[in-house]
Amino acid sequence: MSKAELTALVAMMFATIAFSIDAMLPALPEIGAALSPNDINRAQLILTAFMFGLGIGTFFTGPLSDAFGRKPVILVGATVYVLSAAAAWASSSLELLLITRVIMGLGAAGPRVVAIAIVRDLFSGREMARVLSIAMMIFTLVPAFAPLLGLGIISIAGWRAIFIAISLFLIIVVIWTILRLPETLAPENRRAFKIPLLMKAGREMFAHPTVRLSILVQTLCMGSLLTMLTMVQPVYDTIFGRADSFPFWFGLVALISGSASMLNAIVVVKVGMRRMVTWSLASQIIFSTAVLVLSNIALPDTVQFAIFVAWQTTLFFMVGMTLGNLNAMAMEPMGHIAGMAASVIGAISTVFGAIIAAPIGLLFDGSLLPLSVGILTMISTAFLLMLRMGRVEAQMPAE
Numbered sequence: 001m002s003k004a005e006l007t008a009l010v011a012m013m014f015a016t017i018a019f020s021i022d023a024m025l026p027a028l029p030e031i032g033a034a035l036s037p038n039d040i041n042r043a044q045l046i047l048t049a050f051m052f053g054l055g056i057g058t059f060f061t062g063p064l065s066d067a068f069g070r071k072p073v074i075l076v077g078a079t080v081y082v083l084s085a086a087a088a089w090a091s092s093s094l095e096l097l098l099i100t101r102v103i104m105g106l107g108a109a110g111p112r113v114v115a116i117a118i119v120r121d122l123f124s125g126r127e128m129a130r131v132l133s134i135a136m137m138i139f140t141l142v143p144a145f146a147p148l149l150g151l152g153i154i155s156i157a158g159w160r161a162i163f164i165a166i167s168l169f170l171i172i173v174v175i176w177t178i179l180r181l182p183e184t185l186a187p188e189n190r191r192a193f194k195i196p197l198l199m200k201a202g203r204e205m206f207a208h209p210t211v212r213l214s215i216l217v218q219t220l221c222m223g224s225l226l227t228m229l230t231m232v233q234p235v236y237d238t239i240f241g242r243a244d245s246f247p248f249w250f251g252l253v254a255l256i257s258g259s260a261s262m263l264n265a266i267v268v269v270k271v272g273m274r275r276m277v278t279w280s281l282a283s284q285i286i287f288s289t290a291v292l293v294l295s296n297i298a299l300p301d302t303v304q305f306a307i308f309v310a311w312q313t314t315l316f317f318m319v320g321m322t323l324g325n326l327n328a329m330a331m332e333p334m335g336h337i338a339g340m341a342a343s344v345i346g347a348i349s350t351v352f353g354a355i356i357a358a359p360i361g362l363l364f365d366g367s368l369l370p371l372s373v374g375i376l377t378m379i380s381t382a383f384l385l386m387l388r389m390g391r392v393e394a395q396m397p398a399e
Contacts (some may be wrong), residue, residue: 001180003131006122009181011135012173013074013115015142017054017108020166021047022146025233026247027159034159035094041364042094044230048358049098051226053105054112055351061113062343063201067193069183070114070121077110078174082167089163109346111173116342120331121184126269129328133265133320143316144254147247191337201340211341213389214330215348217277218323220382222353224375225319228312230361231371238366240305253313260320273325274389280321281383287314288376295368308368315375 001009024031024046032040057077065073084103091097119131153161191197205211232250237243268276291311295304327345334341356378363370 013111018142023150049101051354053102057106057109058346081107132324141258223356226357257316
């Protein structure tokens with residue numbers, strides 16, 4: 001398998017997550033009206049429920065892939081995903097739908113985590129960051145088309161048919177994996193699935209300051225992304241009255257911001273991962289502060305809408321410039337326990353990112369205040385942690 005084909009396959013595994021979230025965005029009003037008519041805003045919980053399940057699943061999929069190999073875990077996870085998607089299709093209440101979305105997230109954790117472990121099996125250092133950045137570019141491009149596709153599916157077959165579409169997407173990825181991907185973890189390098197070994201690996205990870213700080217920053221970046229995703233459709237609909245054109249604007253933003261990962265892949269080898277993350281966070285602090293101030297000034301509706309779209313673009317752009325680097329920074333010292341490391345990193349950032357985003361999303365009151373304050377707080381904290389990382393690494397002895 002060539003590097004280009006491997007990168008494409010890993011990107012498709014990442015894209016499964018984006019498709020599972022963003023194709024649902026146009027369906028939120030219909031799901032709320034059908035399953036939660038007394039509180040339509042609760043429909044956005046189907047996004048954070050999926051991410052919560054994804055995070056929980058990543059605690060197990062990495063260690064399981066360390067014990068049994070990468071491909072079996074991908075196949076089992078895909079099976080759980082498809083079966084739970086079928087249950088979601090048949091859900092008769094919002095509570096049941098949320099449960100099935102959590103289980104879908106558990107299944108999606110297989111391809112998501114193992115994809116990162118596969119990259120770490122084959123690459124290291126800045127080359128690993130380059131591969132992950134290119135894969136993340138596809139992750140950010142999928143949202144350009146997922147809402148439009150979701151809207152088309154809804155108009156033809158209703159919102160339940162989206163679960164069929166996202167299942168078919170993952171089935172294609174699984175067939176590609178079976179036919180083309182060789183097992184990247186040799187039997188002699190596997191680690192038995194034993195609780196003491198997992199605890200030892202966890203202690204080793206959290207004892208490393210760069211790994212620990214990278215996970216915290218990634219959690220805050222993920223929380224910012226999920227907060228925007230859970231609130232973006234209500235913002236377009238309630239504040240600006242542009243529900244019909246939302247998938248097109250969302251797609252345009254995704255296309256523009258998708259270039260961030262490609263830019264990062266080109267620049268990161270020269271600049272370094274920590275600087276790229278720090279500079280990106282600093283820029284987003286400026287943008288988020290500007291939105292917080294300008295949204296409270298009496299400006300024409302078209303101007304306020306343009307400001308919000310620009311801010312949404314910069315936030316997605318920041319995600320493309322940070323998540324891949326933060327993953328690589330945390331994984332770099334942990335090559336000997338790549339599966340476990342990928343699990344812990346993905347689990348903590350996703351679970352706590354979802355826990356942060358869910359209550360902020362429910363605070364939506366028809367204004368940008370909860371969204372802008374929440375994101376500014378998270379990004380500012382992440383920036384301070386990156387400065388702390390720089391000081392810690394400066395004090396570490398050279399190897």
